[in-house]
Amino acid sequence: MKNLPAGADLLAIARRTLISELRPLLGESARYTLAMVANAMAIAAREIEAGERPAREALARLDALFGVAARALTGAALHDALREHDRRLARDIRAGAFDEDGDRRRALIEHLRESVEARLRVSNPKGLEG
Amino acid sequence: MTNDHGTRERLANFICAASGAQRVRIARLERMSGGAVQQNWALDAEATGGPHAGVHAWVLRMDAPATVAESLTRSEEFRVLQAMHDAQVLAPRPLWLCGDTAVAGSAFFIMERLPGVAAGHKVARDPALVPDRSRLARELATNLARIHSVQPHAALAFLRTMLARDDIAHYRAYLDTLEESYPVLEWGLRWCERNAPEREETTFIHRDYRTGNYLVDAGALAGVLDWEFAAFGNPLEDVGWLFAKCWRFGRDEYPVGGVAAAGDFIDEYEARSGRTVSPFALRYWQVMAHLRWAVIAMQQRERHRSGVEPSLELALTGHILSDLEHEILALTEAGAA
Numbered sequence: 042m043k044n045l046p047a048g049a050d051l052l053a054i055a056r057r058t059l060i061s062e063l064r065p066l067l068g069e070s071a072r073y074t075l076a077m078v079a080n081a082m083a084i085a086a087r088e089i090e091a092g093e094r095p096a097r098e099a100l101a102r103l104d105a106l107f108g109v110a111a112r113a114l115t116g117a118a119l120h121d122a123l124r125e126h127d128r129r130l131a132r133d134i135r136a137g138a139f140d141e142d143g144d145r146r147r148a149l150i151e152h153l154r155e156s157v158e159a160r161l162r163v164s165n166p167k168g169l170e171g
Numbered sequence: 172m173t174n175d176h177g178t179r180e181r182l183a184n185f186i187c188a189a190s191g192a193q194r195v196r197i198a199r200l201e202r203m204s205g206g207a208v209q210q211n212w213a214l215d216a217e218a219t220g221g222p223h224a225g226v227h228a229w230v231l232r233m234d235a236p237a238t239v240a241e242s243l244t245r246s247e248e249f250r251v252l253q254a255m256h257d258a259q260v261l262a263p264r265p266l267w268l269c270g271d272t273a274v275a276g277s278a279f280f281i282m283e284r285l286p287g288v289a290a291g292h293k294v295a296r297d298p299a300l301v302p303d304r305s306r307l308a309r310e311l312a313t314n315l316a317r318i319h320s321v322q323p324h325a326a327l328a329f330l331r332t333m334l335a336r337d338d339i340a341h342y343r344a345y346l347d348t349l350e351e352s353y354p355v356l357e358w359g360l361r362w363c364e365r366n367a368p369e370r371e372e373t374t375f376i377h378r379d380y381r382t383g384n385y386l387v388d389a390g391a392l393a394g395v396l397d398w399e400f401a402a403f404g405n406p407l408e409d410v411g412w413l414f415a416k417c418w419r420f421g422r423d424e425y426p427v428g429g430v431a432a433a434g435d436f437i438d439e440y441e442a443r444s445g446r447t448v449s450p451f452a453l454r455y456w457q458v459m460a461h462l463r464w465a466v467i468a469m470q471q472r473e474r475h476r477s478g479v480e481p482s483l484e485l486a487l488t489g490h491i492l493s494d495l496e497h498e499i500l501a502l503t504e505a506g507a508a
Contacts (some may be wrong), residue, residue: 076482084490124351131352134361135343153355154500160493168494 052086087163095159096123103130103150106145172212172233172275174200179408181274186216186281190269193220200231209234209242209399215285219282228487230263233279242399246270247329249280251398252326260317261310261394269292283388291383295420295429302390308393308431311385311413316443318395319406321375330375332403335367338459342466349469355496359462362503366455372446376404381418382428410440410448411456416498417464417491458502465495 056079064075096119103126104111114122130149133139139146161168172178183195199215212231218224233245243251247266252265263282266468294300301307323332333341339360346353372413378400386393412418414426414433422429427436437448474480 074483077487081487090492095247106269127352127354130354131346131357134354134357137361139358140361140365141182145405150500150504153358157195157355157493157496161497164493 046089049086049089052082056082084164091163093119096120099123099156102155106148106152176357178275185269186267190218190223191221192218192223197471200485219458228284228419229266229281230284231279231281231464233275234277245278245280248398250326251401252282254321255318258317258321261314261392263394265391285386286395287386287388289383289386289396291401291420294382294387295422300387301430304425304431306390307387308435311427312436312439314392314395315380315409316440318377319374319444323373323403330402332373333430334371334373334405335363335459339364341464345466349449355499356462356465359458359499359503363459363462371405373403374406376402376406376409378402378409380413382420406446407448407452407456408459412460413455414453415457415460417461417495454502458499461495461499465492468492468495
């Protein structure tokens with residue numbers, strides 16, 4: 042745990058305390074609520090742990106897909122660039138620009154799969170097992 | 172609505188007049204769990220005189236504070252339940268509709284209360300509730316075929332007609348209202364557009380026919396609930412929704428809503444309805460189901476995010492989006508266009 046960012050570490054220990062010390066005191070309905078709280082804390086902790094890496098990797102894939110020179114962006118600039126790419130990607134997919142089988146379509150599918158998997162690792166890592 | 176003396180008295184007076192009773196005594200009025208969009212209240216009452224004399228277990232169904240734009244009004248849902256009752260569908264029998272908001276704060280109707288358990292995680296996970304899976308699958312199939320036997324008609328003219336291309340246009344229009352883009356959902360929608368059926372049959376459809384929305388009592392299907400999304404459309408949309416992985420409550424070994432094997436349902440549905448459910452159509456409507464659930468999940472997340480209805484449950488619903496996208500990719504990559 043000592044390698045986690047301080048915020049993620051706090052969330053992790055708070056969650057463990059919630060489950061080990063408070064859960065046994067609760068009835069069925071409150072336990073259900075507690076499970077939701079614990080789940081929300083786990084998601085938040087995983088999001089902090091993942092940091093900017095998923096966004097940086099997505100930008101690299103999309104820069105390559107759209108033939109843009111690779112950029113090393115962080116923070117708001119990173120998210121703005123990604124949002125711009127996503128907007129274009131969404132428009133192109135809807136317009137049928139990726140309908141034809143080929144390298145571009147395969148690169149798109151690969152990007153979509155990796156993006157979804159990165160989000161699943163935060164939202165619900167169990168979803169990757171199936 | 173609050174359960175105070177005045178409300179009970181107004182309710183008793185309304186039921187008295189609507190049912191032709193001489194006197195109605197309300198023994199219990201209690202908020203039931205579930206129903207983020209609608210509020211359900213358990214209502215136990217005793218009527219003296221008139222055709223409904225006796226002790227009754229009813230449900231009072233009314234709008235919750237935050238309504239979803241897509242859902243029917245109580246008066247429309249009441250008429251839908253009447254049509255389903257006429258078609259011998261297993262569903263709660265509707266009794267009286269009250270449009271006078273002075274009685275309980277907003278419009279409501281009263282229907283009979285059916286016995287049984289609806290909670291999806293219980294129905295899918297407690298084997299004691301469903302001792303004969305094949306039987307439940309056949310009952311779900313028979314009942315769905317009856318629902319789909321209702322053709323578009325004047326008494327239900329308020330229902331929208333939503334065929335595959337209408338669904339696609341509708342979901343795209345929603346995505347266009349958002350600041351962020353959703354490439355995976357666009358991918359799924361494009362796939363659905365390119366693989367859309369040439370011709371579609373149009374029948375009455377439930378649009379939320381899934382585990383969690385029907386009651387199981389003594390191992391049998393007791394009735395179908397939650398009719399607020401009903402429309403006219405492709406009957407196979409309901410089949411895809413019932414089969415979709417997102418409604419299996421973790422029991423993927425049972426494709427029919429986490430409760431039964433596919434064959435038990437499909438054979439019975441085909442025999443009762445005269446329709447064919449091809450493996451591709453089943454896959455197509457499962458993709459559509461995940462797209463639709465994704466849009467609803469985003470709308471629920473928005474209710475939380477916008478501050479209209481801050482709620483942990485709604486916030487977490489937004490996080491199932493990646494599971495839905497994951498399944499959309501899995502279903503669409505497996506071939507065809």
